[in-house]
Amino acid sequence: MKSSMNSSADSAPKRVLRLAAIGAAGTLMSACAALPGMNMQAPSAPTTSTTSEAAQPSAQVPIAEIDIPLIKQMRDAERDTASSASLLVAPSTPYVLGTGDVLNITVWDHPELAAAQFSAPQSAPRAADPVAGFVVDEQGNLTFPYAGRVHVAGLRADEAQAALAKSLTKSFVEPQVTLRVASYRAAQIYVDGEIHSPGPQSINDIPMSLYEAISRAGGFSPAADQSRMVLVRGGTSHAINLAQMLDRGQNPSDIVLKSGDVLRIPARDESGVFVMGEVNKPTTAMPMKNGRLTLADALAQAGSVSTTSSDPGHVYVVRDTLADVPKVFHLDARSPVSMILANQFDLQPRDVVYVDTNNLVRFSRVLSLLMPAINAGLTAGILTK
Structure with missing residues (x-):
């Protein structure tokens, strides 16, 4: 009687250990059937499904x-996709005068007229102040002694010179006039991003091509992404891929910037x-x-x-x-x-x-996840014994 009780008592811990081992093995086998990881497989053909399942989108x-x-x-x-940079290609045009431009005007044999453009006091000039000369006002007019108001906005420098000389014929006989632009202030573009000197750039008598704008801004910085430049014109963004244009034999200098354009050069770490x-x-x-x-x-x-x-x-x-x-x-x-x-x-x-x-x-990682649970089960069985 006593021996049978001892044998039944001894068999209880063995059963616990056996159950723990069977449970750990079952957990291991089920885990092996679905190893963790981000393994991506091509979707197989769908099998028969109900109408409700077919209505659901596939994940x-x-x-x-x-x-x-x-x-x-x-x-x-x-190759077939037309680059938006082709929309920006345009022939260069001569510079025309606009509001804010400062003109230097000389009427030969009449030195008294030259004093008019230097009469304004220059006690504390600022960096943004125009140089001495005649400024084209907001209406696009030039006010000059003995000539009155002469509309020069939209004219080239030689055309404005001829218009001023014609107005001076009211007071002088065959006046000899020289007109040049002392400061270009009417048209500007803005260069931003990975460039050495970002900021506004004034458009002058040299056409503001893409290369000219980059050169005036100090050139690209080492982090510049030359393939994803963006030119904003009139509320529309145009992508410019400089490397692609060169590969296709296109000259980036054919892209001429206009007043109000914004050129941005992004950093490569943005891509x-x-x-x-x-x-x-x-x-x-x-x-x-x-x-x-x-x-x-x-x-x-x-x-x-x-x-x-x-x-x-x-x-x-x-x-x-x-x-x-x-x-x-x-x-x-x-x-x-x-x-x-x-x-x-x-x-x-x-x-x-x-x-x-x-x-x-993947299988090794499954074992590393399951071993703590297996060890805990075996330890619990041993402690029960």
């Missing part, structure tokens, strides 16, 4: 393979690409100085894929994450030849590059 996102036909298709689409997953150094990859950033460049900036934990067969690029249907591209990089495709696949700003985990590392 799956189509995945496109990165191959030569896809790269050719993307390059053809980029970064996020590289994450099983890479040696997750980072935000920056475009090159020409604005391009390929998939191979992004992986190189991230220290390449991890040789111990990555699955090179599952490299993904996620694009348009804020759109209703994002775009996902897949590259099988198990072969070194696939790097040719990666070097030709151009990334866009705010893309996400993700390198998936291999199954062995």
Whole structure:
């Protein structure tokens, strides 16, 4: 009787240990069936479903393979898309006078008229004050002794000179007049962003081309993104890709800026690409100085894929994450030849590059998550014994 009680008492802890082991094994097997990770698979064909299920939108996102036909298709689409910079190409025109311009006028053999333009006191001149001379008023008129008011706005300097000489014939015989612009103040543009000297730039008799505006502003800073410049004109933004224009044989000097234009040069870090997953150094990859950033460049900036934990067969690029249907591209990089495709696949700003985990590392991570629970169960069984 006593021995049977002892045997039943001894069997209780064994049953606890057995149940704990069976539970841990069952948990392990169920976890192995669904290994954690961000493994992305191409959506399979839908099976039979009810009417209510068919009415619901699918949560799956189509995945496109990165191959030569896809790269050719993307390059053809980029080539066929007309650049908005072509809308800005216009022939240069001579400078015309406008409100605020300061004119230096000389009437030969009449030195008394020259004193009129220096009569204004210059006791405490400021940087914004005009130089000495005759200022074109808000109505576009020039007031000159013996000539009265002469409308010069919208005229070239030589045309304004002829108009003033004609008005002076009322008081002088064949007056010899010289007119030049002492200060250009009627037309300005504004250059902002990654430029050495941002700020307003006055338009003068030299046409304000794109290169001229950048040169007057001190040139690009090292962080400038020359491929995503923006020109705002009349409330409309026009994208300018300087590197693309040069590749196509287009002269950026053909883009002539007009008064009121705003030219902005963004920084390259505004167009970064996020590289994450099983890479040696997750980072935000920056475009090159020409604005391009390929998939191979992004992986190189991230220290390449991890040789111990990555699955090179599952490299993904996620694009348009804020759109209703994002775009996902897949590259099988198990072969070194696939790097040719990666070097030709151009990334866009705010893309996400993700390198998936291999199954062995995923299984190892499952074990690391389950071992504390298994050890706790075994410890509880031992303590019960």
